[in-house]
Amino acid sequence: TELDTEQRSFVKLMKSSAQGLMTVINDVLDYSKLEAGKMKLETIPYEPRSVLEGTMAAVQGSCEEKKLYLKMSWDKEIPFKVMGDPNRLR
Numbered sequence: 001t002e003l004d005t006e007q008r009s010f011v012k013l014m015k016s017s018a019q020g021l022m023t024v025i026n027d028v029l030d031y032s033k034l035e036a037g038k039m040k041l042e043t044i045p046y047e048p049r050s051v052l053e054g055t056m057a058a059v060q061g062s063c064e065e066k067k068l069y070l071k072m073s074w075d076k077e078i079p080f081k082v083m084g085d086p087n088r089l090r
Contacts, residue, residue, distance in 0.1 A: 016054045023087040046086040049074060055090050 003011065033039045056072055063070045 013054075013057055017058045019087070020055065020058060020090050023090060041088060042085040043083050044086070045081050045083055047081055048078065048084075048086075048089060049080070051086045051089050 027034075030039060052072060056070060060070060
């Protein structure tokens, strides 16, 4: 069946959270590379605001449960697109 808007939002959030978790797991597994100075970072174009908004959406529920206020402010000097590693930012 077709997913409604709320269900699609949840699926998108789950996918983003899963990708973030995989990044953390890979970072833990690559710890020896980091110590040896051999950790490689991706250099691709990405939108940092979009990455951070996804991260905030992933932790929003947890913050609400703990009655914490989560806010992101964005300096106008930060470019819309940058080159770098979005998974490390996440």
